[in-house]
Amino acid sequence: MPVTSFDKKLLFRLLGYELDDKALESQTSKMGLSVEEQTKDELVVELPSNRPDLLGTVGFARMLKNFMHRSKKYVYKLSSQEPIMDIIVGAKVKKVRPAISGLVVNDVKFDDASLKDVINFTEKLCDTYGRKRMKISIGMHNLEVIKAPLHYDVYGDEEFVPLNGSKSMKYSTIVAEHDKGLAYGHITRSKTKTGHVALKDEQGTLALIPIINSERTKVTTGTRNLFIDVTGTSDYAVGKTADILASLFLDLGCAVKPVTIVNGEKRSIVPEMESARIEVPVFEAEREIGVAIGYTNVLSLVNKMGYEGVTVGESARVNVPAYRADVLNEQDVIEDIAIAYGYDYIRPLLITATQQGGLERSTLLNKKASHAMAGLGFIEMLNSFLTNEKANFDDMRLQRPDSYVKVKNSVTVSLTMMRTWLIPSLLKNISLSKNDRMPQRIFEVDLAFNLWGDVVSEAYHLAAVETGPKANFNDIKASFNSLNTLLDSDLEIQAADNPSFIEGRCARITLGGKTLGFMGEIHPEVLSKFGIEEPTIALEIDLAGLQA
Amino acid sequence: MHKYEAAVLGVLKDGKSLTLDQLAERSGLKRDALLWAIESLSPQGLIKVTKAETESAELSEEAKGYAKNSLPEQALLDRLGKGTIKIAALKDEREMIGLQWLKRKGYAVIKDGVLELAPAGAKALGAGVPEDRILKELAADPGAFRKVSSGNKNSVEELVKRGLILVKKTSAVESLAITKEGMSAAAAGREEGDVIDALDKSMIARGTWQGRRFKKYDVNVPVEAADAGRLHPLRGLINEIKDIYTDLGFREMSGPIIEPAFWSFDSLFVPQDHPARTVMDTFYLSNPANLSVDKAEMRKVKKAHEKAYHEKWSEAVASQSILRTHGTSVSARYLSQITNELTANKNAYQLPVKLFGISRVFRNENIDFKHLENFYQMDGIIIGHRLTLSNLFDMLIRVYDSLGLKVRFVPAYFPFVEPGVEIQAEKDGKTLELGGAGMIRREIVGAQRRKLTVLAWGCGIERILLLRDKSLAGIPELYNNSVGWARKRPLV
Incomplete structure (x- = not known):
């Protein structure tokens, strides 16, 4: 935010x-x-x-x-309805940056502080609400040097003196070399390969949009009359921005007047300064917030939040000021009423209806498995689900499969995929524990991710790893046997080959003939890859398969 | 004779003197067993233990502060190097200490109420006050006491007198050798008839322990802690939170981590150009690149978005697959399913329905010691008739009360709730932002919007653990475990 x-x-x-x-x-x-x-x-x-x-x-x-109830100004209207000038919208710009609005401001009395504040405001608005000028950009100009009408369209490679510049530059040079061009040139470039979006008057370029204004129309503390353009991709957002700017200058004591946007046959006068009317049933506000408000109070509360309001029947009818871009329906007004009322004054109220609480089946099994492992002397680890191909496959002596869940845009280069199993995560934990007392026994019960065709599987696995000078196959089998009893499961094992384990010291774990995992002694090549110095044994079981 | 004692004598009986490590290796005894045997053999005169003394320095709190900056006299000397100082200008305690020591060491003199550098002080200005240098060296490596103190006896004595360092002497076993008595004891290998070393089954059965003495253990002999199996501290907290919710009558919900953007964003009314959806914040997947969403759900959401945001809403953008960015995506799925079922059959559920979920969520962060790409959230949702903001506050107070936190509520904005709430707590004079809450927007509730109100919240949980275990440096530490780290964590 x-x-x-x-x-x-x-x-x-x-x-x-x-x-x-x-x-x-x-x-x-x-x-x-x-x-x-x-x-x-x-x-x-x-x-x-x-x-x-x-x-x-x-x-x-x-x-x-x-x-603070120090103002009763709820309605913002333009100083006159007479448009000052025409802005003629060309045909070519409609596919590139279709939305434009504008306004004229008279009797401006900027000092350093207010000019700086207004400029900061427009920049912040373009940056956030305007999505870094992609959706909205704003240009302020000295009205007195402008010769109407204005033209807004896509042009060829013309030239003008950019703001704070001393010599004339081609549009293409500004895009390629000027720091504003480098920052914002890409916005229209994605939609027109060679053309440039510009706003021009009879004397030439006012602004290369959404990049930079001209030096000719520069605004200073001495400027008395302004023209402001707002352009962008969304008619709604551009319109709201013009309304917000008009309200701002009205508050600064200026006169704000409209302009006409000429779009072929269509002529529209902007800013619209439309004020939406919303009816909020008082009982509904009371019911949502959970407090008694009353018909008289509700008007004072909406006033507090800047709405004009009257009571009509059992409702408060409010006018949403033109500068509010966020009020969609009565729910938004109710929130404002709650804020005006004060969250601190809303008394907590118990929901008395009861419901039987309960946990997911997977949680119950995971808990059981974890308690079994802890009882066997294993310590639970918590690891990231994101990993990379080297750790998940290569270092485990596995072929990379055709399909697994891959991340597209990680800012951390070592996170490129979702782990398909848990043993590599636990081996990493062991590799971080070289200076700790042996033997070490750890386990994890959490998710592994696989892609079967285009179906994603997120399944809880149980994995355990033990390392120490005397660790051997029988130790992991002993743990497995105990686990099988504690979970009351009918898991079986058969001799198997798995490249991550030593040949002849590995078993497949099955349930009714279906493979649910492996256990055995980790292959020394794998241990070297992870920097593990002692013999290490491991097991991994798909718990989801156990539950199915 | 106990078997540990016999093992030690057995190794030593060839007459060679061994170090503790050599003895441990050759006897095959664990460290604590070995130490116990030595403690027992030595007073009997069966072995001779040669101990070596080592010295180390411990810095007082005051000294630690000085070591970080400098001794008061050094600080004052540095200032003198830049010009004389009026005595009247020296006020605080540290300056007064500095003044006294400068005078005592002859580094400075007072003339007419002005402090001036003396010749010795000018010399010290270049090399530094030796006590200051020694203090810093000791702070950097307290074990280097012997090295540091050699040739600096006077300075070290001064630091000791000033109470800045405490010299600790520890003695450690250097070597062990067998004595003549030990030799014969080893040869005899006898068990003393009247002293019981280890109680065994037959002694208990036959009562042969009666009238005999048990050999005493020295309870102060150091013994290593047993290795405990245990749950991860964060898992402990998660289990605790699950219990709190079920006690309050909530049912657990769970949902996928790999989601179409639809469930993490669109269904929750987050506009398609919202900054949180950019690649800088959200993990997008290249495989599978897209995931399908129910067409009817898409239609509903498209209509609501286009009406509210005045922008074209794209199915393609909503179908992109991501790692969920918050647990509220799970709430969104349950809400959608439950409202659909209620539309089909108004008695499908007894209202209010209370649900909670603990979800791991993902943000595309650059990982370092402060940032991590995943963390947990607890989400709650209550679907019912005529629920109020005051009901929401009440439930959140109950949840956090059980977790030992007093919370308050301030207005906040989230695209999917209106009114929106931020949950805060005061702890150690700081305001903690615990999470977001509110009443789900009617646009999201959909067809049931006139009948149902929906309360929802989503809050991080790791912070609670950090408040309980102050030794934790940050959230990444919780996901980057070594065995030694895990062994040391208390159950909180």
Whole structure:
């Protein structure tokens, strides 16, 4: 989940009053956000990934103000409905990055702190909610130098001066060499081999999307009027982002005006600033949370969370502010009501209906097998299920089979497959125990993974290993005999060959003719591979087969 | 004579003097048997034991602190090297100690309330104060006492007087040889008629022990611990947790580790572009690359996702096979099955149904001493009519109470629950995040959404073990076992 730091000075300016550290932290956690750190100047907060509107100080201040009943601003509307300019969407961009929105902001009064905060906010939003600009990217421009209409399309290799650059560069050069090009050039490259997505006005390029803006339209603390573009792959997310930005500038006291997106014949005015209406039956909220709330209280609680609300019949009807991207239905509103009510005040309530508890059959057998092994003097080990071909097959003198469960993308190079049996894991434990007292007896009861055709089998195995100067076949057979009695099973053994074991000192373990495992003396070549110095004996049984 | 004693004398009777190791090897006796025999033979004058003394230094807590940084006089000397110091500026206790020793050693002098370097101090500035150097060497290797102390007798004495080190003398057996008396005892090989060495069956049966003396054991002779068979400490905790849940009337559930992404993510309303699904976080499989999912389940989930997230939902993405990232995938399977059965027959279950699972889960981590690719989670799910958040809190309090932890709840976001809860505990002044919980989203409950409410939680468990056994350094230690490690773990 994203972690963001808020500028406390700016926060208090927006709130209109100051809070001491303790009060700020306590209010923040009451709203359901966890404070990671607080300094004199900063409040670092972990945010839920579904609240892009909170990624900047302005959005956080808005929430805090409502929560503390210091504001009654629930509805966000544009300053005028008259679109300022047209953005004409070309045909070619629809397959590459189809969604675009925009807005115009007048009467901007940036100082260093608010400009920095807004820029941090857009970057954080593009990084998290925008999936590193793949889904959403945002560009802020100085409106006064723009000559409308704007054109949004896929273009050939044109050139312009990129932001903070001094000379004109070709699109292709920016993609190949500029650090932003290297970071974000791949996003459109995967959908158009040679073209470049750009936003242009009558005078040339405003932005190479989603990579970098132009130096010409750069925003500074002196900029009074802004144009902001939002582009991406999802109409919904792009639309919500424009709504969030519009709300943000409205809170900063600016005038926010729409633009027209021209898509062939279709003309739409954005940002939409649509406010969804949801009815929450009060009894339903009470029933889900498990507390009595009442009709009057419920409105105060939804207000606290930033919703406008009225009671209609037995329900609270709320307007979801346009900047909320996460409210899908009444359940989301009920959660907000619960947060406003305070989790600390919800009294725990016992479920009185009873049910007979019980364990899985496999658990019962595993427990029995483990207790038997512990009683025989073996120590239980717990090992990773992931391994590699060398340890699981090669070092055990086994041919690699055609099919077994393979991992595609492990960041740890030694983890490439799921283990097919347990003895190699236990041999590794022994190899880590060279300095420990002999003899050593260990066991494991856990899963082994096999692939029969395209059917995955996850089966519990029991494996045991004993090492020491005097370990021999009869010792493991003695343990096996005892286990057979304790588990009340009818396992049988026959002489067998298995490359992991010494020839003539290995037996197959069967049940009704079906092979369930092996036991014997581990082959010295295997011992050398694992760096084990003493004779070692082992057994492994498929417990699932025992239960079947 | 006891057979161990006879064995020792038997080996020594050729008159050669042996070390303890040689004697152990030739007699074939275990260490504790051998030591017992020596302790018994030596006072009888049958063997002669030559002991060698070794010395080692033990550092006081104060000295350990100094060894990490430096002795107070060294610290002050270093400061003097950069310029004189006003005495009035020296305040804390450590500085005062430093001042006294600098003066006593003649490294510095006070003139007009100012501390200045003396010629000896200037010399020491280059080489370092010898006591400081010795302390550091001893801290690095306490066994090197003899080497370190030779030629530094005065310094060592000073450190001892200052209470910074304690010199310990231990004596160990250097060699063993037989005596004349031993020779004849070995030759006679007699058993003393009036002293019983080992009680045996016939003595008990015939009562021949009566009127005789039992040879005494020295109870202080060191004996190695017996090797115990046992369960792994984490298994012990897992069994304990399973008992807690069954006591609370929960039935155990279990499910596959190798899953289509569908059960770990899509069925739980995690959007297909969620960061947790990237290859950096989740293990994907190349064989089998895909696993099939029931078509009807797919249809339900597709509809819910596309409505909520306004994005195309892909069956191919949901079919990719992965190692489950949380135990909630098991809850999702049970929830789906139970709601389907309830739809077919509303009396299929007596509600509420309470289920729990302990699941090993996987994250694509780079393994080091702090990170591991797998860990355990305990998941719970309660399916019933009119269940509430207050019911959820109550159940979680009961579970954690049984585990010895007092919990509280704060709001949190997880895609599959609404309201969402984080379970926290205070321990040693720190807030522990124990896990997530909430009421399963109606979109996931599906056709039964108007009738059923579903409470769910998923929590890591290894942390609980780390709280109980403070000697554990971290979670990876639990999965990287040596025999010696396992032998030393208490049952917690």
